[in-house]
Amino acid sequence: MKSGIKVKILTATFLVVTLSLLLSGTFAYFYFLKIFKEKAVGDDITKINQISQQLEYQIDDIKKLGLSIIVNPEVQDYVRYNNYPDFYTRLSQANVKLDYINKQIFLREYIHSAAIINSEGTVWYSTRSPIMNDYFQNKLNEAWFHKYNANSGQYYFSDPFQISNMTRGTSTATVISCIIQFRNIDNPEKVAGLLFLNVYLDYFTKYLKINSTDYDGFLWLNREGTVMYHRGSISSAKLKTLIPHHNSKGLTYLEKFKGYGIVNQSLSNGWKLVSFTSKQRLFHRIRFIFYFLLIFILVSLGLIIVIVLPIIVRITRPLTLLTKATNEVAAGNLNITLNISSGDELEDLAKSFNRMTRDLQKYLVESVENEKTKREMEFExxxxxxxxxxxxxxxxxxxxxxxxxxxxxxxxxxxxxxxxxxxxxxxxxxxxxxxxxxxxxxxxxxxxxxxxxxxxxxxxxxxxxxxxxxxxxxxxxxxxxxxxxxxxxxxxxxxxxxxxxxxxxxxxxxxxxxxxxxxxxxxxxxxxxxxxxxxxxxxxxxxxxxxxxxxxxxxxxxxxxxxxxxxxxxxxxxxxxxxxxxxxxxxxxxxxxx
Structure with a gap:
């Protein structure tokens, strides 16, 4: 059975349009996928930089507090001066200095406590309790302080450790100690004593918890490589492998483990931030592109069919009329006239058909009209x-x-x-x-x-x-x-x-x-x-x-x-x-x- 020209045109149009939309949609999908991936990576880099800047601000605030304490002349004299007439005089002087330190840390809720070690190795704790002095003296025997040495620099942030706590309703608290060296004014190369500012660990982690939810894995390390905070389904050991072996400052981006990692090593105290985003999470962010393009292709295909179908009918109807008229002429009927007003070549074909069935006078009139049309075209x-x-x-x-x-x-x-x-x-x-x-x-x-x-x-x-x-x-x-x-x-x-x-x-x-x-x-x-x-x-x-x-x-x-x-x-x-x-x-x- 022969297929009508209308069916053929409609089928060919459907195939061409469908193939064109699929090809263009596929190209657009991969193109926008690349763009959105670059944007997602850029957003992650911006976010980890913001986290780094916030931690740097917190570090700087702690350093400024410590500096304001160690440059105080009375605190300097107490640390360097050892010749007190008796123990009570020394205790009295120590309490005065500890009162000054307590005033400095009073309005900073993130500071748990402070302590001073003078040149003789005596520990004075900010609670002004001899028992707590001995308590903190014993804490110095733990692993967190053993990593500290004289070459650790003016400011050193220790590993997290547990310390007695009474202010937050718990028996112990996890803190990080910022160890600041007292330098002798007369001999700056000599360390005269140490200042300990014990900072609550959650002062840092509460910010990280809020801003690390968009990653599959997030890791915070100190400069010795100790894990300070870890979150996500990716193990800390796996995240550590993303850190470059060379001690590069700044930002590092690499693709690994079916995703990409970002390492920030720009913090002044040597801390490192590592984030990891899997391809699954990345595609979850941008999957709307696929659905958008799919809906666009389907809607476009439907609209094109709705628009093209009447056009195809309008094109094929004059062809059907021409076929019937040609059969009439073949049968000897020359009195047939076609009335087609399609405004295209089919209308011209119908006019040509009608001219063949008209007399010579009509043909000459049409020739004159054609000449007029030609002159008008030349004029335009x-x-x-x-x-x-x-x-x-x-x-x-x-x-x-x-x-x-x-x-x-x-x-x-x-x-x-x-x-x-x-x-x-x-x-x-x-x-x-x-x-x-x-x-x-x-x-x-x-x-x-x-x-x-x-x-x-x-x-x-x-x-x-x-x-x-x-x-x-x-x-x-x-x-x-x-x-x-x-x-x-x-x-x-x-x-x-x-x-x-x-x-x-x-x-x-x-x-x-x-x-x-x-x-x-x-x-x-x-x-x-x-x-x-x-x-x-x-x-x-x-x-x-x-x-x-x-x-x-x-x-x-x-x-x-x-x-x-x-x-x-x-x-x-x-x-x-x-x-x-x-x-x-x-x-x-x-x-x-x-």
Missing amino acids: ILLSQVHPHFIYNVLNTIIYLARRDKNTDIATLADSFIRILQDGIKVGDQGLFTTLKEEVEVVNHYITIQQYRYPDRFNLCWEMDTSYLDCIIPKTIIQPLVENALFHGICPKEEKGTITVTITRVGEELNLEIRDDGIGMAPETITKLLQGEKVYEPESKLRPIGLANIRDRIRFIYGNSYGLKIQSSPGKGTLVVIHIPFQTEKPVGKSNLS
């Missing part, structure tokens, strides 16, 4: 020559102003340019002619543009009776002549020039005169132009395409009795005169061009 092509010629000059002016950064002037210029373009696109049945008023407005907009490019170089004067503004003239015949007068008459000379447009009525004719006081032209050039020759010599003072276009259009519309005249001589300016019929009604349809 001739008219289109004006637009590229004009736009080229206007764009040069806009570029000139843009390079001088005159934004306000460009806005004004662009408005005039838009008005000209709006007028220029009115080409069609009613767009071949215009009123004198509209033509004057276009010229004024054009002059506005050129005055920005050539300030104080020329003036434009209009001399006409305002009652002529409603008369009908061919579109775009004054502006090219004003342009020629400006560029090839006024601009080549050094003095300021004047362009005068005079419009008068002589009987049933309208005369348009465009005069300039520019450099003029040679008689040989005028003769060639008036004879219709195309002048390409560099010394020509007028743009031949503009004059030839206007001359040919006038003769085409009104006949050879109308046209264009040129009067000029070198150094004395140029006068171009156009005479056309005086008309106040716009021609209707294309029949006026026949």
Whole structure:
């Protein structure tokens, strides 16, 4: 069984559209997948940098607190001075210094306690209790303090350890001790004592808990590699393998374990932050792209079928009619006529079919109509020559102003340019002619543009009776002549020039005169132009395409009795005169061009 042409076209359209949408959707998916992956990595890098900056701020605050304590002269003297007359005097002095330290840490809730070790190795704890002094002395025997040595630097942050706690309702608390060296003022190379600031570990971890939820694994290490905080399904041992073996500062990104890791080693105290995001989590973030493109393809396919189906029916219906009519003609019936108004080649085919069944007189009438259509097409092509010629000059002016950064002037210029373009696109049945008023407005907009490019170089004067503004003239015949007068008459000379447009009525004719006081032209050039020759010599003072276009259009519309005249001589300016019929009604349809 034969398939109808409608089914064939619909099937082919469906296959082509489906394949095109699938290919474009696949390309778009992988393209946007790459973009969103880069964005997700960038977001993760930004977030871990923000975490690092927050920790650095907390570290800096602790350091500033410690510095304010160790530079206190009384604390310095106590640490260095050992010759107290008796134990009670030393205890009294120690309590005074501990009171000062307690005042410094009182408003900082993240500080658990503080302690001082003087040059003799005596421990003074901030609770001012001898028992707690011994308690903290014993804490110094634990592993967290054994990692500290004199080469650890001015500031050292220890491993987490447990310490007695009474203020938070628990027996013990996990703290990190910031160990700060007292330096002897007289001998800075010598360490005179140590200051211990015991910071609650959750001062750091509570911020990390909030900001590490978007990762599959997150790790915080101190500079010895001790795990300070770990979160996620990825083990800390696995996360440690992401850290580069070389001690690089800053940020490191690498893809590993079916995902990517980011290592931040920019903290001043040697701490490291490691985050890991799996591909599964990454794809979970951007899976909406897949669903969006899938829905887009399905919806687009449905809309295309809905839109194309009536078009296919409209195309195939004339073909069905043509098939039936051809069979009628084959059977000898020549009195059949097809009425197809599809506005495309099928309508032309139906007209051709009807012409075959008409008599010779009808055929000759159609031939005349075809000749008219051909002439109209040639005329529209001739008219289109004006637009590229004009736009080229206007764009040069806009570029000139843009390079001088005159934004306000460009806005004004662009408005005039838009008005000209709006007028220029009115080409069609009613767009071949215009009123004198509209033509004057276009010229004024054009002059506005050129005055920005050539300030104080020329003036434009209009001399006409305002009652002529409603008369009908061919579109775009004054502006090219004003342009020629400006560029090839006024601009080549050094003095300021004047362009005068005079419009008068002589009987049933309208005369348009465009005069300039520019450099003029040679008689040989005028003769060639008036004879219709195309002048390409560099010394020509007028743009031949503009004059030839206007001359040919006038003769085409009104006949050879109308046209264009040129009067000029070198150094004395140029006068171009156009005479056309005086008309106040716009021609209707294309029949006026026949």
